Amino acid sequence: MINHTFPRVKKKALSILQVNLGYKCNQACKHCHVDASPNRKEMMEKKTVDLIPKVLEMYEIKTLDITGGAPEMHPYFKELIVKCRALNVEVIDRCNLTILKEYGYEYLSEFLANNKVKVIASLPCYEESNVDIQRGNGVFKKSIEGLKDLNKLGYGNNGSNLTLDLVYNPQGDKLPPDQKGLEAIYKKELWDRYKIRFNNLLVITNMPIKRFANQLKSEGKLDSYRELLIKNYNSKNLNSIMCLETISVDWKGDLYDCDFNQQLGINNIVGPTSIAELIRNKSLIEGQLIRVGEHCFGCTAGNGSSCGGSLS
Numbered sequence: 001m002i003n004h005t006f007p008r009v010k011k012k013a014l015s016i017l018q019v020n021l022g023y024k025c026n027q028a029c030k031h032c033h034v035d036a037s038p039n040r041k042e043m044m045e046k047k048t049v050d051l052i053p054k055v056l057e058m059y060e061i062k063t064l065d066i067t068g069g070a071p072e073m074h075p076y077f078k079e080l081i082v083k084c085r086a087l088n089v090e091v092i093d094r095c096n097l098t099i100l101k102e103y104g105y106e107y108l109s110e111f112l113a114n115n116k117v118k119v120i121a122s123l124p125c126y127e128e129s130n131v132d133i134q135r136g137n138g139v140f141k142k143s144i145e146g147l148k149d150l151n152k153l154g155y156g157n158n159g160s161n162l163t164l165d166l167v168y169n170p171q172g173d174k175l176p177p178d179q180k181g182l183e184a185i186y187k188k189e190l191w192d193r194y195k196i197r198f199n200n201l202l203v204i205t206n207m208p209i210k211r212f213a214n215q216l217k218s219e220g221k222l223d224s225y226r227e228l229l230i231k232n233y234n235s236k237n238l239n240s241i242m243c244l245e246t247i248s249v250d251w252k253g254d255l256y257d258c259d260f261n262q263q264l265g266i267n268n269i270v271g272p273t274s275i276a277e278l279i280r281n282k283s284l285i286e287g288q289l290i291r292v293g294e295h296c297f298g299c300t301a302g303n304g305s306s307c308g309g310s311l312s
Contacts, residue, residue, distance in 0.1 A: 004230060006292040007238060011257075013286050016246040018065040018259060018307070019044075019052055021074040023251065026099055027136055035210040035263075036069040048253040049076045051275050053083045058282060065246075065307065067094040067259065072108055085115050092118045094307075097146035098139055109146070113153040118163045120202065120307075121147070124171070126189040134171060147196045156197040165200045167309075173216060173225040175232060175302045179203040179310040202309030205229070207298045209263050229297040237304030240311040243290050249275050257290045259307070260298075266291045 022043035025036035056064060064084050071077055071093065084091050093112060100108050112119060123143055125131050131140040147164075150156065156164035166186065170176045183201035190196040206212050208225055216222040243258040253275045256262040267273060272283045304311025 004294060006294065006296045007235075009238065009241070009244065009290045009292065011285050011288045011290060012244045014059055014061050014245060014247055016063045016065055016242075017052070017056060017059075017061045017249065018067060018246055019249045020067050020251055020259070020262065021049075021069065021071040021077065021080075023069045024073050025069040025096070026073070026102055027070070027096055027139065040069065042251045043074055044076075044251045044253070046076055048275060049074075049080055051253070051279055052080060052249075053087060055275055055278050056084060056089050057087055058279065059285075061089070063090045063092065065092045065094070070096055070099045072099050072105060078111060081111075081115050081117060085117075090118060091115070092120055095119050095121045095146075096135075097121045097123065097143040100146035100149060101142045109149045109153055113150075113155065113162055116161060118165070119150060119155060120165045120167060121150075122169070123147075123166045124169045126186055126193070130171060134169070144194055144196065147190075147198070148194070151195075151197055156199055158197075163200075164198045165202055165309075166198050167202045167204055169204055169206050173219075173221045173228065175228065176203040176205055176305070176310075179303065200309070202307075203303070203305070204307070204309065205298050205301060205305035207260055207295060209260060209295060226294060226297075229301045230294070232301040233297050234300055234302060234304060234312070237300040237311040240304060240306070241296075241299045242306035242308065243299075246307075247285065260295055261291055261293075264293070264295065266293065 023036045023040035024043060025040065026038055028037035081091050099105050124134050128140040131143065150164055153162065154160040155162040168176060168182060179201060182203060186201050208216060208222060213222060216225050246258060248256040248259045248262045250256065250262050255273055255275065256267060272278050272281065299305050
């Protein structure tokens with residue numbers, strides 16, 4: 001009999017602050033668990049953005065992981081990066097690539113390079129038709145153009161300190177393949193076809209949340225996909241799941257154990273509930289119980305999955 005109860009896990013010392021600046025995006029991808037789109041209006045207020053460098057410094061957190069939506073569309077995106085890089089914090093921009101080619105954002109590639117921002121970019125396939133099915137017509141061509149721009153600036157080049165990682169999401173209701181094997185294929189295909197270079201491929205399992213869950217439900221596959229994740233639970237991945245060392249902040253400044261809990265509205269069990277509370281009262285995060293649910297099997301199934309790719 002399959003156990004549907006996820007094991008209890010506790011926070012370790014924080015190493016990553018992941019911040020969602022808002023749900024506004026220039027795309028509306030089918031697999032998006034955030035349900036981001038051009039029509040979304042939610043954006044983090046300036047007073048909340050200003051607290052982010054303070055939290056990084058107070059808790060000695062060395063990585064800021066910026067996400068959205070398209071986080072680059074936030075009016076204080078650049079200011080936040082400059083302030084955090086001045087603290088010698090690694091900054092990650094989770095970029096959809098097409099934003100680099102949008103009118104009014106042509107400066108972005110050079111800005112990211114000048115500030116040595118690590119770019120983690122979505123490219124769910126090296127085949128144009130597969131990408132456009134998942135992300136919209138014309139997305140693949142814009143993505144390739146964006147990648148070429150980043151390569152020209154040094155991203156993904158051997159010996160460069162500018163890191164460019166790509167993200168693969170499987171199509172539909174299946175687990176992703178082996179990360180290293182697929183990375184080798186990606187590197188060969190993107191170089192042979194477009195002379196594009198990148199550092200690492202991050203393979204991420206699609207979570208049955210928001211837009212992707214609705215898609216699965218309409219196809220009558222939601223329950224079977226959830227069972228697939230539970231059936232493929234791998235206990236070896238439990239000590240590497242991203243929520244152990246990460247705090248997730250939503251556009252309102254509220255705290256969650258991970259980005260997925262954020263989208264499901266599952267707040268922390270105890271301790272501070274907002275980034276402002278983290279500033280007012282330096283609370284003990286390490287050792288706190290993490291809020292878990294059936295969706296957590298998506299992070300431990302098979303080779304495991306996190307914002308940094310496969311776990312094993």
